[in-house]
Amino acid sequence: MSSEATQRTLSAGDPLGTHRVLDPPGALPQPAERLCADTSRHFETEIVVDVETLNIDAASFRQMEEASGGDPDGVARLVLETVARRGKQHNPVTGSGGMLLGVVRRVGALAEHRGFAVGDRIATLASLSLTPLSLRRIVAVRPTSAQIDVEGAAIVFASAPLARMPGDMPERLALALLDVAGxxxxxxxxxxxxxxxxxxxxxxxxxxxxxxxxxxxxxxxxxxxxxxxxxxxxxxxxxxxxxxxxxxxxxxxxxxxxxxxxxxxxxxxxxxxxxxxxxxxxxxxxxxxxxxxxxxxxxxxxxxxxxxxxxxxxxxxxxxxxxxxxxxxxxxxxxxxxxxxxxxxxxxxxxxxx
Missing domain, CATH: 3.40.50.720 (NAD(P)-binding Rossmann-like Domain)
Incomplete structure (x- = not known):
């Protein structure tokens, strides 16, 4: 492959997201130990999302609640620690993640065919356990719904499904439903x-x-x-x-x-x-x-x-x-x-x- 073709491939990114895997080399994003969630690195197959809410998998949220003695601040600390260490919300105990709600910030040139535009409110339909994620802070933890309001950014790979939020029901309800839509x-x-x-x-x-x-x-x-x-x-x-x-x-x-x-x-x-x-x-x-x-x-x-x-x-x-x-x-x-x-x-x- 020529150097020019190699550069095009690198700027595009692998549709399965392997270009974001830090450890171990050659792994797919879901089983990987660590991902790169640096949104300043642009890949044309990716969609970048400003994240507002994490809808944590029920088994994962329950495990974190038990580990924190039911303290919502303890759950927040565990999420921040996991994301900082792994570049994704991939619970090391349950192995599960959840999904998120956010607003599209950037659509790569090779992702435009998916029909999403900057400003669209979307929910990811792929697990947080394979979604590159960075968090600036946690705003609120809501145990009843296993949802966590945050400020952060996520990266959606070309192979990862996502959905535009419906306009006929509350967003938090829609997010909860889409989490278990399968x-x-x-x-x-x-x-x-x-x-x-x-x-x-x-x-x-x-x-x-x-x-x-x-x-x-x-x-x-x-x-x-x-x-x-x-x-x-x-x-x-x-x-x-x-x-x-x-x-x-x-x-x-x-x-x-x-x-x-x-x-x-x-x-x-x-x-x-x-x-x-x-x-x-x-x-x-x-x-x-x-x-x-x-x-x-x-x-x-x-x-x-x-x-x-x-x-x-x-x-x-x-x-x-x-x-x-x-x-x-x-x-x-x-x-x-x-x-x-x-x-x-x-x-x-x-x-x-x-």
Whole structure:
């Protein structure tokens, strides 16, 4: 390659973002230990964003809260330390990140085809664990929504999805929905008419969306069973009327989960079980709740692939295990449309996150 061609390649940047990886050399941005978040370095495949809010992954935020003794200032310190050390919000304990809300500052020449312009308000749909990020300060920490208001800048790679913020709902609500937008479209792929579907953590953000999508997919001839550890969230779920049965149960207790689900499914188990719980140690609950040759889908970032695979093997369960993918074609509009179609769901989510 000529020196001129090499220079063009360097100024363009790798679409996957490898040009921002500092350590280890040759890694992709997500598994990398450190990224370069220096926005004074311009690459034509990148979009630079002035960041206003970080929407932290639920498992990550919970872990930081526990490590800080519930102190929001402690969570802020951990975020600042992680970003300063790694050049991204990539929780070293949970391995997860979240996503962000901001305003487009710069669009590289090779990113103009994506249709975004300077001044657009956008949300990133790729994880903070692979997004170069620098923070000047943290303005506020809001534990209820796991959102953190900040002043900073981020870099979006050519391969990373993002969405323009909708104008018909509060931005904080839209940000919360886009954070888990991959959940509902996956349910639509897996749940069939007349199926029995179990949702673990059904009262939380992704759980509510999964339960609502499951109801839409299975129809009234199917069955949706919601399990939720929080009595308050379980009451909210009952009031929505999207589940045929709601039980207060800790998903870390597989025997308790089994004893709820089996009598409601003719002792067979569910056709599809969705795990939306933001704590570790719930893999076996999803497995025991699922019928032979059924499907278990793990959406939460706290899931252990090892625990799921060996757990199913250990109790002789022949079921299909799926790892949650936060991205699906059209997932942002799919999820926003689902909430728009249900005023009661929109009101509940808005009361928590809007």
């Amino acid at each position: 959940a509902a479209p996956q349910v639509a792929r897996f749940a069939g008419s007349r199926d029995s579907v179990v949702v673990l953590g059904a009262g939380g953000k992704s759980g509510l969306l999964c339960a609502a999508e499951a109801r839409r997919c299975v129809g009234r001839s199917g069955r949706v069973i919601g399990l939720e550890a929080s009595p308050e969230y379980a009451a909210d779920l009952r009031a929505l009327g999207i589940c045929d049965h709601v039980a207060v149960a800790d998903a870390r207790d597989p025997i308790a989960v089994r004893d709820v689900v089996l009598p409601l499914t003719g002792d067979a188990g569910a056709d599809l079980t969705l795990s939306c719980v933001n704590v570790p140690g719930v893999e076996l609950s999803a497995i025991v709740a699922t019928r032979d040759r059924g499907k278990a889908y793990f959406f939460a970032m706290s899931t252990s692939f090892t625990a799921a695979a060996l757990g199913a093997e250990g109790i002789g369960k022949d079921i299909d295990l799926y790892i949650g993918n936060g991205y699906a074609h059209g997932h942002a509009e799919h999820t926003l449309a689902l909430v728009r179609e249900s005023p009661a769901l929109a009101q509940l989510l808005s009361s928590r996150y809007g």
